[in-house]
Amino acid sequence: MATFEVENLSLHYLTRFGQKIHAVTDVSFTMEKGEILGIAGESGCGKSTLVNGLMGLFIPPLHLTSGDVRVAGESLMNRDPKDIRENVLSQKVSMIPQGAFNALNPTRKVKDIAFDVIHAHDHGEHTKKEIYERLEDRFDLFGMDTQRVLNSYPIELTAGERQRSVIGISTLLNPQMVIADEPTSALDVTTQKIVIRMIFDLLEKGIFNTMIFITHELPLLRHVADRIAIMYAGEFVEVGTTDQIVFDPRHPYTQALMGSVLSTNPEQKNKKPFTIEGAPPSLTQAIPGCRFAERCPKVRPECKVNIQSMRMVGDRQVRCDYAE
């Protein structure tokens, strides 16, 4: 049995005007223990929405349309958010929401925020002192000044220290799996590297073993992920190994993404980065044909009428009838 299974997951927002926005459509994948899956795509393509859906956290206006998500065989769908918080979050799967390091409770010290996480799941088995000791031991692994960080309020820390604290706190209960939504996107390149180093350390120490890493930076995923899924307008359009996606993309959108990466390579400087005009389709109604067709440089007349399904091209999945 796979550690994590996602089956035809579709999600929608129900707006104030009673309109449905189909933010995620028909996403399927499975993950084995030890794997890091990267998910990349345009801003607004549904990455953060997918994260909430994967955790079974349906807080209005977000709703499940259809599909299932299972962690070690246990379904997370159609459960109460309270049940998910008490029995799944932090213990089986941890979530690091986008911008979490800017959303830490400003009135509590880091050690108290962390204490609460352990205490909530401890059922009174350990004393306060034991819990604080456990915290210190764990924070010693993070390569920061443990005492200073634990005794600080969030605003007294740098963005990098705050993000490392968030990751540390989210993994205190040794979840199997971590889902991190843009954990380094707001950080500078040097701090980003430090945070990735910490994530790798935690993986090596077995504090967690499986991870979904969401970002809009494909070059970063080249160094972090084993497999990459590319998302466009709520759908996965290509899923393959990191090398396949980065060095040999087949879906026209993945090709556009890779062709527009800016680099400090002097030879590349004079090559104009690839741009695609236009915008993704509106997700309020059914879209006939391929969702990328309007902007696709390789579009054919059939693309605008034939709905594209995932198909195997070699040993990778591509949602395009004409990809070779």
Added chain:
Amino acid sequence: MPNKSVHTFDVSNVSKIFGQGKNQTVAVDDVTLYVADEEIISIVGGSGCGKSVLAKMMLGLYPQTSGEFLYRGAPITDQRKHWSEVQSVFQDPFSCFNQFFTIRSQLKDAFGILPERLSRGEVEDRVDEALLAVNVTPKDIEGKYPFELSGGQMQRMLLARIFALKPRVLIADEPTSMVDACVRANILDYLMKLKEELKMTIVFITHDIGLAYYVSNRIFIMHEGKMVEMGEPDQIIQDPQSPHTVQLLDDIPDINRQWIKR
């Protein structure tokens, strides 16, 4: 002959110190630079090095503690007048929009800052044009409030605002940190067209030296409040002198080079 030493910005020995005594932070430390008319410069550096503080001084939001800070040869005194020429895209997109009004109405309100009066139809057209430039279908944000958009979409709204306003000088603080490579390339493309058309001067603030390399005429490397290196992009990238520049280059996750071991 016009006075040769007058540029868009002339900054001489400027420092900005926050707090006092033990709690003092020297955010900008004795910085001297100029930004020529129609030039694109980038200020690059790690977190907390003082980039945003310098940017806010260019917008007239903070007075300097010492030194001389001139816009077109004169100190910045009248903020409103300054903002009719100098506009910005700020780092945190959510703090820049009011949560209680629709995005479109706020984009339209932005025209209030301009001295010229546009007709209602002209305003609508300019807003539509600007939205398309950042790859957003106008219909898709119709009636939406800021909290109904993703972070990257909000960042694009800030840029749309700039594209609609067409300022003379643009201070862009991490303008594309939340968008993917395609959208970034598109935004930069449009910005360059706008720059040509309006003869705009642009100051980019970023930690992404790849972005700086691609867009700028000159790059400034900042570290702990000081300018540690300055030069043309090729010179900075191919022959960096400061260890801080070397570090920034080294930390970029380039696809063609080993970056970190797992």
